[in-house]
Each structure stands twice: as C-alpha cells, then as structure tokens.
Amino acid sequence: MATTAQINIASDIAPGFGGIIETMTLTQAGNIVDIDSTTGFSIRKLSATGAVDLVTMDDISNTVETKDSTAAKIFIRNIGYKGVIDKSVGVTIGVKAEPIGLLYGGDWMMMPLTGIDADDVTVNPATDDTVVIEYVMFYEEN
Amino acid sequence: MATTTAAVTLTSDLLSDNMSVSASTTCMKAGTTADGLDGMEYGYLDLITGDEYDLIGATPTASKASKLYLKNHSTDETYFIAITQGTQAIGRLYAGDWMFIPADFHDAAGEIAITANGGTNKICYALFHEGITKDASA
DSSP states (O other): OOOEEEEEEEEOSSTTOOOEEEEEEOBOTTSSSBOOEEOOSEEEEEOSSSOEEEEOTTOBTTTBOBOTTSOEEEEEEEOOBTTBOOTTOEEEEEETTEEEEEEETTOEEEEEEOOOTTOOEEEEESSSSOEEEEEEEEEOBO | OOOEEEEEEEEEOSSSSOEEEEEEEEOBOTTOSSOBOOEEEEEEEEEOBSSEEESSSEEEOTTSOOEEEEEEOOOOTTOEEEEEETTEEEEEEETTOEEEEEOOOOSGGGOEEEEEESSOEEEEEEEEESOEEEOOOO
8 A cells, every 4th residue: 555645725716727636656765665654643732832843753662763854754734732723923943043934723734854964853832822733754764 | 804814634543543633724814804805915926946036026025824835836845945934944845735824924025035955946825915015116
C-alpha cells in the first residue's frame, strides 16, 4: 500500500478554474522505493504563546534520526480544542526560526522537510487559548 | 463569498495497522469566519537549473491567510525542487511530490524560492490569497 497523499482543491475564485486533484506516493529521495519511517500519528496540546518544537530533528522518538536533505514530509492540522474549532485564531508553523505561515482552526498543511539537525518544526499559538495540533512525519531513517 | 476548499486523504502502512486520515478545510481570510480568500494565481511552467527563483512574481499581502500549492510534475525520480523561504531551506519536492502550506510572506525576505535540480523540472503552483501587489514594471 505504501504511503500516499491525495489533495483535492476546489475553488470558485477564478472563472473556469477546474480544481486540482493530485496523488503522490511518498518515496525515498531520488528513487521509487517507498519511504520507510514515520513518527507515527501524534497530537500536541498548546496552551500558551511562545514557539516550541513540534518535531526535533535529532531526537525523533529518541531512537532514530532522519537522513538529511532527502524526501521527508510532514502533515500538520489544527484541530481546535474539545471539538471547538476557531477559524479566526491560528498557530504559526515554522522551520527553525523561519515562520512558514499561520494554520487557522481546521486548516491543514503538508510540506517537505530537510530533516537536518536544528531544522526543527516549530509551533507558536497566537493566543493562550488551548489548541491541539495533530501531525505525522514521514522520513528516511539515517 | 468566494469559496476555496482543500481536502487531503493520507494513508500509510508503516504502522502496525493501516493509517488513514482525511481532512478538509475552507480557506478563509485571516481572522475571519465568514469571508473566504478571493484572489488566486495559477501557473504551470518549466523550471530550469542554475538559479534560485521566486515562485510568486508579485508581493502577496504579508501575514495573512494565503495558501500555497506546489507540485513537481517531473517524471524522472532523481529530479527535485529545493524549497527555501527567506534564507531557510525548507525541503525538497521530488518528481511527483506536492505540498500545500499556509504562506506567511511576512516581508520581502519571506518569499518562497525554488531551485531546480537534476534537470529542467516541470512545476504547477497555485496561490490562494486575499490581496497582492504586482511588481512594478522595470
């Protein structure tokens, strides 16, 4: 079965835009061998502003390390808290010190990662309200 | 209100039991629950090797709720696009890979930059946003 991800984007912003439906199979870098490792599916509850690591690259599960500059990917979703999803408040997702963008309530993202030590994935809530982030990372084991 | 929805289905057999996750979101303007993103830029092009290029040839409104989709449509599995934001390397999109991220564009240095590796890469991208400033004509 491997690891696959399908995206489906529909929009009526531009007349005639037919949408996007694409599927990718997550493979290792530079070949068609399936990607072989994952952090597993996890959640992280945040209740205060301030950037913290969601994934620390040299400490994944305290047992393995990602191979650098390969084909790692991470899926992250802001699932709100106790069933309440606030689309007006977000969590800034970053890599190291670089903010990638704000993930508002209910929003999800999928992005590649370098896996390099110190290129950690960070999360920084906009408010002190409790919010839960769910995530799963796929990578090549070093 | 313009409506843009983004859905994903993620499956994997790397765990002891098969994992399947589905998620869908309606892309709203920053800080609102009633007004959707209303601008978009869409492109499909060849990306040649040798230089780093800004993906978006304009300046989206910073710190808003833009969403960026990018896919590497190359067919040679050794080809990849290196993704950088500011000076920070984010990761690589190999042939067939896609990404979908909230894009901050916090300042001029917050642009998403892409570099082709291996050969000319074919890419498709879409930026959904709530305002953009076109680059002035030279």
